[in-house]
Amino acid sequence: MAETLQPLPHAPIGMVLGLLEHLKDTPGGKEDLYKLGGPLGYELDDLLPVTEAAKRLGLVRIAAGDIELTAEGRALAAAEEPERKQRMGRCLRKLSLIAEIRRAVERAAGGRASRTLFLERLQEGFSEAEAERQLSTALDWARYGEVFDFDPDAEEFFLPPA
Numbered sequence: 001m002a003e004t005l006q007p008l009p010h011a012p013i014g015m016v017l018g019l020l021e022h023l024k025d026t027p028g029g030k031e032d033l034y035k036l037g038g039p040l041g042y043e044l045d046d047l048l049p050v051t052e053a054a055k056r057l058g059l060v061r062i063a064a065g066d067i068e069l070t071a072e073g074r075a076l077a078a079a080e081e082p083e084r085k086q087r088m089g090r091c092l093r094k095l096s097l098i099a100e101i102r103r104a105v106e107r108a109a110g111g112r113a114s115r116t117l118f119l120e121r122l123q124e125g126f127s128e129a130e131a132e133r134q135l136s137t138a139l140d141w142a143r144y145g146e147v148f149d150f151d152p153d154a155e156e157f158f159l160p161p162a
Contacts, residue, residue, distance in 0.1 A: 005097045005122065007130075008137045009049035009056065013088075013144040015042065016053050017077075020069065023060065024077035029069035036067060057091040089145030097122075097138050098147055105148050105157050112156040 022040055023029050037047050051067060054060040059073035069077065076087045092098050097118075104113035115135065122131035139157075142148045149160045 005100070005125065005134075006056075006095070007126070008095065008097060008134055008141070009052040010133055010137050011046075011049040011053040013141050015046065015050045016057070016059070017084075019050050019054055020059060020073055020077040023067065023069045024074065029074055029077075030066055031068075033062060033065050033067045056095065057088075058094070059091065085144065085146055088141075089147050092141055092145040092147050095138075095141075097134060098142050101138065101142070101157050102147050105159055112151070112154070112158045115150070115155045115157065118157075 018040060019036075022036075023031060033051070036042075036051070037044060040047070042050065051060065051062065054067075054073065055062055059070055059076060060067050061070055062068075072087070072091065076084060076091070079087055093102060101113060101118060104117070105111060118135060119131055122134050126134060139148075139150050143150075143160075146160050148157045150157055
């Protein structure tokens with residue numbers, strides 16, 4: 001676990017999906033980034049982490065003031081559940097923190113990994129409060145994409161039932 005974990009933008013996964021839905025309905029799946037907040041009803045403080053999350057997940061590309069769906073973003077926006085969750089799960093597994101938790105759970109003898117281990121790991125580079133927020137965001141996203149789940153009583157991550 002020596003590599004530095006890239007911080008996750010704090011955006012609810014539902015807002016990221018809302019962005020994809022909106023872009024899917026625009027000509028060419030593209031819009032002026034600065035006009036985006038209005039139709040979505042997002043404040044700038046909400047919009048920035050949402051667009052950054054979508055970008056980090058490989059669902060949009062941002063260039064010259066425009067935001068545009070990638071091929072994967074288009075496919076995910078057009079998909080119905082459970083295909084949408086599966087596609088999101090594949091995107092999420094490319095993010096360092098989520099991938100690291102998933103690997104730890106897969107390797108663990110009982111199929112569980114301690115939350116404390118990751119909290120301590122995150123506190124090497126973040127404040128205690130930000131480390132908590134990073135884990136909370138990772139869990140929110142991972143639950144949606146069925147990458148891993150969390151047992152609050154045992155404070156352990158585990159794989160969701162297949």
